[in-house]
């Protein structure tokens with residue numbers, strides 16, 4: 001009779017990290033920033049980029065479908081074209097604000113596409129694991145949520161490596177799909193700008209520049225059920 005595999009063999013010891021390792025994890029979480037302008041021009045070594053991609057690829061995903069792909073863009077002409085696509089979309093976005101807010105919006109730098117030496121476009125392929133995916137049946141967006149987990153893993157690993165990351169979402173997806181040859185069914189989740197940084201804002205840049213404050217956590221935590229809304 002064939003032996004039944006013993007799944008217990010795959011378990012390893014777990015428990016809290018030693019204090020200094022724990023502190024490093026929280027430090028990465030709390031000091032991670034979105035970077036637009038602090039990028040240094042030095043290219044990122046291939047081994048480092050590989051470590052960041054491995055971190056992204058270690059993310060959780062619905063049904064373990066791993067729907068992500070990573071398109072590495074170092075070519076200046078492609079980054080220049082992406083920047084043009086950003087400018088077009090950013091003008092449209094600026095039109096949606098008025099008065100002082102519009103002025104502040106126009107003063108914000110919201111991308112580092114040309115300054116950062118590397119961009120990574122992270123995509124989500126809904127067909128990666130066939131039509132029926134464990135855990136996605138009742139919410140088809142779970143594959144995109146999974147891909148966002150990969151983005152965050154990469155972002156935190158980059159912080160620990162001294163690499164800044166800036167997420168740019170001010171694009172018409174069609175422009176980026178055409179630029180990178182991404183098929184219709186595949187969704188663009190993130191355009192990330194990456195490069196070494198030697199300085200980071202200690203608080204979100206949008207807070208520093210008066211766009212929006214961090215909300216008090218206490219207002220966002222509720223016991224048991226959604227709070228009664230004020231009329």
Ligand SMILES: Cc1cc2c(cc1C)N(C[C@H](O)[C@H](O)[C@H](O)COP(=O)(O)O)c1[nH]c(=O)[nH]c(=O)c1N2
Pocket residue numbers: 032033034035036109110111167168169170203204205206
């Ligand atoms: C999905 C998504 C999309 C974007 C962003 C983030 C995320 C999660 N952010 C960065 C965002 O402004 C930033 O995370 C917040 O302001 C908080 O700042 P820190 O990330 O803590 O520095 C961002 N920033 C920017 O300058 N241009 C952009 O297009 C975007 N797009």
